[in-house]
Amino acid sequence: MSFLTAFTMICCLIIMGTCALLTLNVQQIINVLEDENQMVAFVDEALSDEEARAMEKELLAIDNVSEVRFVTREEAMVNFLDRYDDNSLFEDVDSSVFRNRYLIYVEDIVFMEQTQNDLAGVYGVAKINALLKVAKGFVTLRNILGVVALSVFVVLFLISVILMTSTMKAAAHIRATEISIMRMVGATKSFIRWPFVLEGMLIGLFASLCAFLLQWGGYNLLAENISGALSFITVIPFESIIIPVLVAFCAVGVLEGMFGSVGAVKDRPRK
Amino acid sequence: MITLKNVRKTYENGADALKGINLEVADGEFIFIVGPSGSGKSTLTKILTGEVCPTDGEVVVNGFDMNRIRRSKLHKLRRTLGIIFQDFRLIENKTVYQNVEFVMRVLGAKPRKIKERVRYVLELVGLDHKMRCMPEELSGGEQQRVAIARALANNPKLIIADEPTGNIDPELSRELMALLVEINKKGTTVLVVTHEEELVNEFTNRVVVINSGRIVRDGTGGYYGNV
Ligand SMILES: Nc1ncnc2c1ncn2[C@@H]1O[C@H](COP(=O)(O)OP(=O)(O)OP(=O)(O)O)[C@@H](O)[C@H]1O
Ligand SMILES: [Mg+2]
Numbered sequence: 001m002s003f004l005t006a007f008t009m010i011c012c013l014i015i016m017g018t019c020a021l022l023t024l025n026v027q028q029i030i031n032v033l034e035d036e037n038q039m040v041a042f043v044d045e046a047l048s049d050e051e052a053r054a055m056e057k058e059l060l061a062i063d064n065v066s067e068v069r070f071v072t073r074e075e076a077m078v079n080f081l082d083r084y085d086d087n088s089l090f091e092d093v094d095s096s097v098f099r100n101r102y103l104i105y106v107e108d109i110v111f112m113e114q115t116q117n118d119l120a121g122v123y124g125v126a127k128i129n130a131l132l133k134v135a136k137g138f139v140t141l142r143n144i145l146g147v148v149a150l151s152v153f154v155v156l157f158l159i160s161v162i163l164m165t166s167t168m169k170a171a172a173h174i175r176a177t178e179i180s181i182m183r184m185v186g187a188t189k190s191f192i193r194w195p196f197v198l199e200g201m202l203i204g205l206f207a208s209l210c211a212f213l214l215q216w217g218g219y220n221l222l223a224e225n226i227s228g229a230l231s232f233i234t235v236i237p238f239e240s241i242i243i244p245v246l247v248a249f250c251a252v253g254v255l256e257g258m259f260g261s262v263g264a265v266k267d268r269p270r271k
Numbered sequence: 272m273i274t275l276k277n278v279r280k281t282y283e284n285g286a287d288a289l290k291g292i293n294l295e296v297a298d299g300e301f302i303f304i305v306g307p308s309g310s311g312k313s314t315l316t317k318i319l320t321g322e323v324c325p326t327d328g329e330v331v332v333n334g335f336d337m338n339r340i341r342r343s344k345l346h347k348l349r350r351t352l353g354i355i356f357q358d359f360r361l362i363e364n365k366t367v368y369q370n371v372e373f374v375m376r377v378l379g380a381k382p383r384k385i386k387e388r389v390r391y392v393l394e395l396v397g398l399d400h401k402m403r404c405m406p407e408e409l410s411g412g413e414q415q416r417v418a419i420a421r422a423l424a425n426n427p428k429l430i431i432a433d434e435p436t437g438n439i440d441p442e443l444s445r446e447l448m449a450l451l452v453e454i455n456k457k458g459t460t461v462l463v464v465t466h467e468e469e470l471v472n473e474f475t476n477r478v479v480v481i482n483s484g485r486i487v488r489d490g491t492g493g494y495y496g497n498v
Contacts, residue, residue: 178373180360181377185374186350186352
């Protein structure tokens with residue numbers, strides 16, 4: 001019975017772990033994409049180059065702005081022309097057509113709109129280009145992912161706890177005589193309970209260690225295949241998060257064992 | 272030691288097990304509770320051990336008010352009691368010695384004290400030579416003597432035995448009862464529930480007769496007070 005429980009717990013833990021690691025990786029991909037989602041603040045033409053450069057401090061002082069990069073109109077033109085193979089089309093274009101500009105990177109795209117408004121208030125900022133829809137899309141994706149992962153986690157946690165309870169109830173049933181004698185001679189509730197709680201926690205620990213090792217192997221196998229087939233995705237190397245993952249596995253397993261076994265030995269109500 | 276005043280017990284299914292019991296048992300007494308099947312004897316002992324709550328009336332056992340005591344404090348009362356059951360309730364995979372040792376360990380006694388005490392109580396019930404036996408290797412009477420030794424192990428103030436001789440033959444029953452009387456003479460209060468008339472008649476102790484949840488006789492002189 002406890003073997004079966006451990007086995008089921010291992011399965012649940014691996015699904016939980018996969019969910020969490022998947023979330024973590026998607027999170028990381030989103031982060032990379034987010035970082036590229038910068039805003040462009042165009043500087044009013046009326047300002048001289050020196051004045052334009054002087055705005056940097058003020059822009060940096062705004063909440064949620066992590067980094068700003070000044071791009072001169074000459075650079076802007078070069079970047080623009082680079083995008084086209086056939087430069088001859090724009091031969092006559094002069095850099096004065098372009099405005100000086102800042103690339104603005106934000107810390108959290110959730111507050112992008114607010115930041116955009118703040119930036120607009122800075123003297124010398126003529127116009128701001130921001131892909132708010134894209135930013136909102138990322139935020140939604142992040143939220144959905146979080147909710148899904150959390151629900152899977154909660155459901156599997158509850159399943160493991162319920163399973164552990166029935167296992168420990170069976171164990172307590174086998175030792176019913178012993179327990180009734182302990183009650184009769186005046187053992188405290190916690191004294192009777194703790195061996196079961198300890199056993200539950202040990203089963204949980206055992207299950208989490210097994211699940212951890214399997215997860216490790218499975219993850220690296222999958223990571224190799226993914227980076228082989230989809231080279232643009234960078235998978236977080238397992239070894240870089242090994243300690244937090246191990247701790248998380250053990251904590252979840254032990255907690256499942258604890259919560260599951262605490263309810264196994266009930267006080268008989270006085271009739 | 273034990274005080275019952277107007278104690279009533281009505282079970283959830285409506286069974287009126289006790290209908291107003293008044294009983295006073297002093298320290299060091301030996302008392303038989305007798306009566307026909309279904310008269311409420313077991314219900315009475317369960318109220319004393321805290322397994323069952325009285326519906327009405329006052330119950331004080333070894334200084335614990337059974338109406339007030341919280342479930343989390345019940346163990347304190349139990350530590351002053353030695354309880355003996357009709358079905359012995361020995362742990363099958365432990366030896367005689369371990370069965371007695373177990374209850375002392377549960378209460379955290381020191382190893383040296385346990386060793387001394389287990390030997391002493393097993394000697395008292397005359398089973399020191401069978402210490403290493405498993406319960407199944409013993410006769411019914413011997414098993415019940417182990418249960419008595421176990422009840423004595425933690426040095427209780429009060430021994431409560433519900434039909435301790437229910438599962439053993441008459442000859443052994445008399446010996447067992449004599450043993451309990453012996454224990455009583457050393458100072459422990461003993462309350463024995465039984466419905467065996469002949470057995471009760473062999474002793475001169477106080478007898479309380481219960482019928483349909485009421486005490487119908489309280490005195491010495493055997494089951495009917497005529498011995
Ligand atoms: N747990 C219970 N729930 C409901 N009714 C009960 C319960 N225990 C006992 N009773 C009822 O209470 C009454 C007294 O039962 P009790 O067990 O106290 O009798 P007793 O004197 O010990 O009988 P016996 O000699 O057969 O052991 C009976 O009518 C019985 O049916
Ligand atoms: Mg009975």
